[in-house]
Amino acid sequence: MTLAELSRNTAFRLAxxxxxxxxxxxxxAFLIAYWQAGNLLDRHLLDRLSETRDALLVxxxxxxxxxxxxxxxxxxxxxxxxDTILRLLDKSGATVAGNAAxxxxxxxxxxxxxxxxxxxxxxxxxxxxFVARWIDVAGGKLLVGVSDRDEQATRDSILAGLGLGIIxxxxxxxxxxxxxxxxxxxxxxxxxxxxxxxxxxxxxxRVPMTGRGDDLDQVAERLNSALDRLSRLIERVxxxxxxxxxxxxxxxxxxxxxxERLPYSGSTxxxxxxxxxxxxxxxxxxxxxxxxxxxSQIQAGARxxxxxxxxxxxxxxxVAEVYEPVAEEAGLALVCQPPMxxxxxxxxxxxxxxxxxxxxxxxxxxxxxxxxITLSLDQDHGDPVAVVADDGAGIPEEERQRVLEPFARxxxxxxxxxxxxxxxxxxxIAELHGARLVLxxxxxxxxxxxHFRRQK
Amino acid sequence: xxxxxVEDDTETASYISEGLRREGHTVDAIEDGRDGVVQASAMSYxxxxxxxxxPGLDGLALVKAIRSAGVRSPVLFLTALGGVDDxxxxxxxxxxxxxxxxxxxxELLARVNAIARRPPLREKETILKAGDLEMxxxxxxxxxxxxxxxxxxxxxxxxxxxxxxxxxxVTRTMLLERVWDFHxxxxxxxxxxxxSRLRAKIDRPYDVExxxxxxxxxxxxxxxx
Numbered sequence: 001m002t003l004a005e006l007s008r009n010t011a012f013r014l015a016x017x018x019x020x021x022x023x024x025x026x027x028x029a030f031l032i033a034y035w036q037a038g039n040l041l042d043r044h045l046l047d048r049l050s051e052t053r054d055a056l057l058v059x060x061x062x063x064x065x066x067x068x069x070x071x072x073x074x075x076x077x078x079x080x081x082x083d084t085i086l087r088l089l090d091k092s093g094a095t096v097a098g099n100a101a102x103x104x105x106x107x108x109x110x111x112x113x114x115x116x117x118x119x120x121x122x123x124x125x126x127x128x129x130f131v132a133r134w135i136d137v138a139g140g141k142l143l144v145g146v147s148d149r150d151e152q153a154t155r156d157s158i159l160a161g162l163g164l165g166i167i168x169x170x171x172x173x174x175x176x177x178x179x180x181x182x183x184x185x186x187x188x189x190x191x192x193x194x195x196x197x198x199x200x201x202x203x204x205x206r207v208p209m210t211g212r213g214d215d216l217d218q219v220a221e222r223l224n225s226a227l228d229r230l231s232r233l234i235e236r237v238x239x240x241x242x243x244x245x246x247x248x249x250x251x252x253x254x255x256x257x258x259x260e261r262l263p264y265s266g267s268t269x270x271x272x273x274x275x276x277x278x279x280x281x282x283x284x285x286x287x288x289x290x291x292x293x294x295x296s297q298i299q300a301g302a303r304x305x306x307x308x309x310x311x312x313x314x315x316x317x318x319v320a321e322v323y324e325p326v327a328e329e330a331g332l333a334l335v336c337q338p339p340m341x342x343x344x345x346x347x348x349x350x351x352x353x354x355x356x357x358x359x360x361x362x363x364x365x366x367x368x369x370x371x372x373i374t375l376s377l378d379q380d381h382g383d384p385v386a387v388v389a390d391d392g393a394g395i396p397e398e399e400r401q402r403v404l405e406p407f408a409r410x411x412x413x414x415x416x417x418x419x420x421x422x423x424x425x426x427x428x429i430a431e432l433h434g435a436r437l438v439l440x441x442x443x444x445x446x447x448x449x450x451h452f453r454r455q456k
Numbered sequence: 457x458x459x460x461x462v463e464d465d466t467e468t469a470s471y472i473s474e475g476l477r478r479e480g481h482t483v484d485a486i487e488d489g490r491d492g493v494v495q496a497s498a499m500s501y502x503x504x505x506x507x508x509x510x511p512g513l514d515g516l517a518l519v520k521a522i523r524s525a526g527v528r529s530p531v532l533f534l535t536a537l538g539g540v541d542d543x544x545x546x547x548x549x550x551x552x553x554x555x556x557x558x559x560x561x562x563e564l565l566a567r568v569n570a571i572a573r574r575p576p577l578r579e580k581e582t583i584l585k586a587g588d589l590e591m592x593x594x595x596x597x598x599x600x601x602x603x604x605x606x607x608x609x610x611x612x613x614x615x616x617x618x619x620x621x622x623x624x625x626v627t628r629t630m631l632l633e634r635v636w637d638f639h640x641x642x643x644x645x646x647x648x649x650x651x652s653r654l655r656a657k658i659d660r661p662y663d664v665e666x667x668x669x670x671x672x673x674x675x676x677x678x679x680x681x
Contacts (some may be wrong), residue, residue, distance in 0.1 A: 276672075279560075286558055287641065294640075302541060321610065322636055326649045355641045361643050422643075 009185050015177025023170055032164040037158050041151040045131050046109070053135055053144045055394030058251065065090075065139030072097040072142070082123040085112075085130050085145035088137075096140070103143055109133045112145065128152055187216050191223065203231040247288055255281040291421040299430040303348050309455055310352065312343030312384050313377050319356040325374060330364055337376040344455040347433050355429040357387040359448055360423045368393030370445055383454045390446035392447050400439040457502040461485045462492035462518065464511050468557070472505065474569070475561045481568065489513030496522045501529045501548055503572050505564075506551075508535045508542060511558040516549040523550035530571040532564075562673040566625045570625060584619035586666050587679030589658060591619055600658055610635060611654050618667065627674035651675060 007013070060068040072088045075101035087098035095101045100117050113129045114120050120130075129152075132145025190208050197205040206227060207220040258278045262271055269277075297303075320336040327334035356375070363373045370392030376383040395403060404427040426448075430437045436451040459476055461678040464487045475482040484499070485624035486492050489510035496504055496518075502576050504522075508515040533554040540549075547552045552571045553562055584591040589600045598605045598615065607615065614635045618626055628647045632638040636646070651667065659665050668676045 186667065235577060282558075290556070297541070306541075321608075322650075323644075325642050325653055326646055329645070329649055350639050351635060353636075353638060357638065357640070357642055364644065 005185070007088050009181040012177050012181030015173065015180055019170060019173035019177060022173065023166055026166055026169060027168075030166065034155075034158060034162060041154060045146065045148050048146050049109070049131050049133065049144065052146055053133070056086075056142060056144060057135070057137065060137045060142075063139065066140070068137060069097045078254060082120065082148040083130060083149060085117065085120060085143065087143040089141045091140055098143065100143060100145070101143075103132070105134050105141065105143075106122075107134075111148070111374050114147075124149075184216065185219075191220070195223075198227060198230075203234060203397070233256060233432075244288070244292055248285055251281040251284040251288075254287075290419070292361055293394060295421070295428045298351065298425070298432050301432060303351060303432060306348055307346040308349065310345055312345055312348045312352075312386055312452065315349060315354060316343075316375050316377060316386060317353055319353055319360070323357070323360050327360070327364060332367060332370070333372045334360065335372055335374045337374050343377050343452065345384060345433070345452045346455050347452075351429045351432065353452075355426050356386075356388065358426050362422050363388060363390040363392065363446070366390075366392060366446075378449075380451055382454045386450045386452065387447060389442045389445060391442060391445040394441060394444055394446045395439060397441070403439070404437065457481045457568075458499070459483050459568065460492070460496055460499070460501045460504045460529075462489065462496075462504070462515070463487070463507040463512060464509075465507070466607055468469060468507075468534075472564065473560070475565065479565060487511070488517045491513070491517050493521045493525075496527050496529065497525050503568050504529050504531045505568070506531055506533055508533055508546070516545060519546075519549045519551055530565055531573060534559075535553070560669075560673075562625070563627050563629060566627045566630060569624045570621055570630065571625070584616065584676045586619055586622050588662075588663060589619075589666055591616060598658070600662060603661075605657055607654075607657065611650070614654055615658065615677075618675060621677075623676065623678050625670045625674050625676045627678070629673065 016109070056068065056071065058070045069088055072086045075084065076086050076097060085098070085100035085103065087100045087103055088096050089105075090096050102118055102121055103112065110233060111129045111131050114124065114127060117130070126149060128147045128149040130145035130147055132143060135144060136144050145191050145276070148286055185207075186248075187210070194205050194207045206224045209217050209220045209224075211217070258274050258281070261269070262274050317336055320334055324334045360373060360375075363370075369388055370390045372391050374387070374389045376387045376389075378387060403423050430450050434453050438449040438451070440447045440449060457677065458666075459481050461469055461476075461483060461502070461506040463472070463485065466487070469485045469487070473485050476483050484495065484501075486495050491512070492506065492510070493543065506515045506518055515533060519533075520544070522529075530552040530615055531550065533542070533546040533551045535546065535554050535556050540558075543554050553567050555567055582593045584593065589598070591598050593616070596612065598607055598612065614631065617631060617634045629641070631647050632640075634648075638646070651669075655665075657669055659667055664679065666677050666679060668678060670676055
């Protein structure tokens with residue numbers, strides 16, 4: 001990953017933001033600590049200065065000016081006094097002892113860099129300062145100064161510690177950010193590659209999942225289920241468009257044959273018969289196209305604007321009444337089974353009529369030795385469930401979902417006239433009404449249960 | 457009858473006009489929707505046949521325009537295939553009936569005849585008659601030669617639709633729409649079955665048959681043989 005890519009990476013940007021906020025807060029905290037430690041060290045330094053001064057004042061009181069001169073002289077000569085500056089003046093202002101003759105009299109406490117005192121500059125390899133003051137002693141004046149070297153060293157080591165801490169925090173957080181970003185990026189790259197492959201027609205490709213169940217995994221899961229639906233949809237569209245073409249091919253083929261025969265005399269059919277048959281084929285084609293257009297219009301859902309309150313029980317009874325004699329003529333019994341519970345729903349009565357007619361006609365056509373078609377209305381948690389059942393051949397379980405798709409017909413019933421659009425129209429109408437369609441075994445026969453939603 | 461056709465597809469337009477002229481009607485054909493409004497408002501037509509999709513002004517807007525201009529001529533819409541919403545939209549715009557393309561000419565003719573203006577029926581017509589058959593719309597009774605005939609509600613409605621179009625053909629599709637509110641083509645013999653049940657009650661016991669089958673088209677109730 002290049003730096004430019006890194007800066008666009010969400011995880012990295014988050015990590016970088018977090019690191020800078022965190023280190024900002026840390027720096028503020030460190031500055032406060034450093035400032036307080038500095039105050040403490042300064043007080044400590046002043047205490048040492050006072051201690052040294054007090055010790056020398058004790059000598060002056062006890063041994064007099066001369067005794068003090070002896071102590072200052074021996075102190076100044078000692079090697080370790082490179083950490084202390086002293087200068088003793090007599091009443092006339094002449095230097096009588098000490099190691100810092102160049103430091104003039106001043107008021108109060110001063111910090112004097114070692115480099116500015118020629119006598120001391122060469123005596124140590126480090127750069128420190130002296131905190132010094134002039135005091136009055138009996139018989140003269142005395143300069144006392146102590147090196148801040150220890151305090152300076154402590155200050156430096158605190159600063160170094162804090163600095164190192166910040167740098168290591170920044171480093172660790174930065175590295176973690178890059179690592180996290182890389183990990184997220186490799187996932188997202190995998191998403192991108194998969195989607196690219198899918199868009200190039202490899203519909204079986206899926207986004208990899210880590211199994212950690214994190215947010216990226218959740219996105220991957222949703223992406224995969226969307227891809228599943230998409231590929232099923234595309235498969236269905238492919239299947240149904242080829243099925244529609246197939247379905248149209250045969251009546252158009254027959255139509256062509258019939259019209260070809262028209263000009264030849266000597267045909268066993270009169271031209272009137274041929275034209276009649278040709279018109280019937282055209283009606284067949286028109287019917288298929290009409291059904292396909294109807295299904296797509298219903299699926300588009302525009303009819304929902306025209307929903308009105310309907311009593312399903314009334315509607316089912318009405319359709320049953322129309323079809324009872326029709327079924328009877330076909331040698332079947334159509335039974336509207338009580339109890340027909342109240343089934344108030346919102347819907348389109350014309351489409352619902354077509355739904356029940358299609359189911360009844362489907363049951364009649366595929367009754368396969370059955371004798372009875374039963375219409376009933378159940379309840380499921382207060383929602384009405386309309387049931388159309390027959391005692392015919394039924395549909396094998398593995399075929400049940402497929403028959404709801406356009407033009408899907410069972411191989412066994414291939415010879416039965418009528419395109420396989422009836423049930424898919426039923427499925428489209430049920431879906432428009434938010435009804436769940438369940439094909440089940442009526443043992444023997446097929447039961448179609450439609451779980452509607454009651455009118456609220 | 458004087459009939460106006462507003463249809464931009466010249467082949468369909470001439471197919472309809474030729475057919476209607478053969479039936480003895482006078483036909484004006486117009487291709488553009490706006491010209492249609494002008495023409496429909498200028499003349500008093502007995503029936504106007506309007507295509508839903510027109511250049512200039514579409515069929516729905518045309519009918520709304522002529523209705524607001526006070527034109528009362530009955531309107532038959534020609535709609536595209538698969539238009540589940542077209543019927544309602546057409547009726548709401550002020551149309552009287554609709555027929556989906558492609559259609560059989562006999563279907564169009566039957567619908568034109570059914571909506572055509574005829575000598576105004578008295579508003580309070582409560583008795584429908586055909587030969588010696590009488591339907592009382594208030595008492596909801598049917599008599600033939602003074603025999604009271606017991607009909608179920610839907611059979612009554614079926615007979616009523618036929619009687620309201622006495623002497624004219626009512627097609628299978630028209631019956632499906634008007635009697636059962638079926639706006640689709642059932643694969644079974646719904647119409648035939650119910651007509652035969654109705655015949656069993658009102659025709660079979662008597663020597664004169666009133667319900668006539670018009671082959672390939674529909675049915676007609678008439679006392680003329």
